[in-house]
Amino acid sequence: MIEVKIPSPGESITEVEVANWLVADGDLVHKDQDLAEIESDKATLILNAPESGKIIIQVEAGTTAKVGSVACQIDTSVKVEDAKAAPTAEEEGKEKALISPKGSSAVSEPTEKDRGTTNSKVEKKDRKEIISENNKKVKTTPLAREKMKAAGLSVDDIVEGLRKLSVSDVDAVIEGLSSDASLGAEEEAVRSVKREKMSQLRKKLSQRLVKVKNETAMLTTFNEIDMSAVMDIRKRYQKQFVEKHGLKLGFMSFFLKASALALMGRPKVNSMIENEDIVIPQYVDISVAVQTPKGLMVPVIRNVERQSLANLEMELKELANKARSGRISLEEMTGGTFTITNGGVFGSMFSTPLINPPQSAILGMHNIVERPVAVNGRVEVRPIMYVALSYDHRVIDGKDSVGFLMDVKKMIENPEMLLHGGKNPMNSLLEL
Structure with a gap:
């Protein structure tokens, strides 16, 4: 287990802000991969992975941390290459399953054994179990995860049973949800207020401008x-x-x-x-x-x-x-x-x-x-x-x-x- 500590941006800086994590807790990361953006009152630095393995995040995004404190840990016993192993025959079969929009049910093409089943309730139950199992193993691109997070969407909101989500998939769902609630959202937006936390860089800039x-x-x-x-x-x-x-x-x-x-x-x-x-x-x-x-x-x-x-x-x-x-x-x-x-x-x-x-x-x-x-x-x-x-x-x-x-x-x-x-x-x- 390797500890990744907050780097020092300069001699006079003792505290920084973990502005944004570029990976999620539990992700497998490669050596030298960008992990997070560390923001000080003078510059934004990139935190890199010293080794490959599974990341365990210790400091949440948007919080401040002392220089030298542990930002995350990397479990090097988990081999990144293992995650790239070829899919099994069973997994390949699941990837070929038919995908349905939110709220509907769908499964892969039924076999002869499936056609012999007469109980429709059991058939629907099986379908839910297959979809739920697939959702646990859905892979997404980093940009897709970022867009999902920004829009407040879950994997089920995008598509059920999909093995890998692309940016176009996320955009399609965001556009659909926006159009469905456009009337209500438009009325709320007129009176809405957006609040953003001031970054360390912006705080320091404000102080310097007033000082000048x-x-x-x-x-x-x-x-x-x-x-x-x-x-x-x-x-x-x-x-x-x-x-x-x-x-x-x-x-x-x-x-x-x-x-x-x-x-x-x-x-x-x-x-x-x-x-x-x-x-x-x-x-x-x-x-x-x-x-x-x-x-x-x-x-x-x-x-x-x-x-x-x-x-x-x-x-x-x-x-x-x-x-x-x-x-x-x-x-x-x-x-x-x-x-x-x-x-x-x-x-x-x-x-x-x-x-x-x-x-x-x-x-x-x-x-x-x-x-x-x-x-x-x-x-x-x-x-x-x-x-x-x-x-x-x-x-x-x-x-x-x-x-x-x-x-x-x-x-x-x-x-x-x-x-x-x-x-x-x-x-x-x-x-x-």
């Missing part, structure tokens, strides 16, 4: 950026970029690179307060806000100032996938010096993003909308994005904050500057 508002002198400055040049590059080179690197060229890589170069030129925006000191890193590690089912997470891309656009796109995609699947590590979300958040993907036109402590500044991107603008004395329609920089005024002065946004604006509107460390290429050519 109370403990920083936060101010926000705005600007607008003409996205024509970047959109033209993406249009002209997207096909070649995909063929070369295997993924699409987005807007975020341009903003990551432009921000990194602007931060190197204005180091105060890249700084943070530590006790009575102002710490100014000589590198740029940018946290990128990613919306996940568990809440907002901010994986970090290291040394952005030295990376190419293709590398930034690849690393961004990898970290975002990890965050959304709940497989990102605590190390991958710590140590950022600056943050970028993109509310534009949800349609946001304008916002004042909140600083991600202990950092001192955050850049907010928004949606791109065609707007009339003045270009060389003429009105033209251009794709415009509003950008916002929230910053801690205790560390960053107005000159640096406004100058940072202007630097980013110039580099996005003139992408060739990204090749020259954020400087005008003509200045480099003329040695100005």
Whole structure:
């Protein structure tokens, strides 16, 4: 019997929440199989099986547990391979039994001996016993079990005597039950209330957001950026970029690179307060806000100032996938010096993003909308994005904050500057 203990997400964390079990009590599990989602106030971790065997769950889903306590046990004396043995002739016969909807009776095709039976009551009794026996041995896929649990359905609600349930079987029953009670349910839904328990991650996020508002002198400055040049590059080179690197060229890589170069030129925006000191890193590690089912997470891309656009796109995609699947590590979300958040993907036109402590500044991107603008004395329609920089005024002065946004604006509107460390290429050519 092996004990599987709650892992430590970090030095300062002593308690976590077992958010969800991915297997049921008594299931046979394989070595390295995902068993549960463990949620702390900083990240969601996956609990894996150290060995194969039968699982005995000790902590219920939705409850908190101490780091190092036993989450479950695995009985390794039960061999997983035994469950995969070929079915016997008797079991194969039962699998071929006719299936009936809920409330009706059905059995396999009667034999000559069965046809000789004249007592109909006995025949019905036998049918119930066969169905009951089959129900005890029904196999279901994990996704089917999850949908059944969410809909409050039992095996008998799905189908009687079926050896294995698929997702389509569960969906069919859910749809049928929903249509049968649609009138009553619709009336109840108008006045219904849904209550959800706040996760550890959401609790910690709430505390951090309130702390930022109370403990920083936060101010926000705005600007607008003409996205024509970047959109033209993406249009002209997207096909070649995909063929070369295997993924699409987005807007975020341009903003990551432009921000990194602007931060190197204005180091105060890249700084943070530590006790009575102002710490100014000589590198740029940018946290990128990613919306996940568990809440907002901010994986970090290291040394952005030295990376190419293709590398930034690849690393961004990898970290975002990890965050959304709940497989990102605590190390991958710590140590950022600056943050970028993109509310534009949800349609946001304008916002004042909140600083991600202990950092001192955050850049907010928004949606791109065609707007009339003045270009060389003429009105033209251009794709415009509003950008916002929230910053801690205790560390960053107005000159640096406004100058940072202007630097980013110039580099996005003139992408060739990204090749020259954020400087005008003509200045480099003329040695100005």
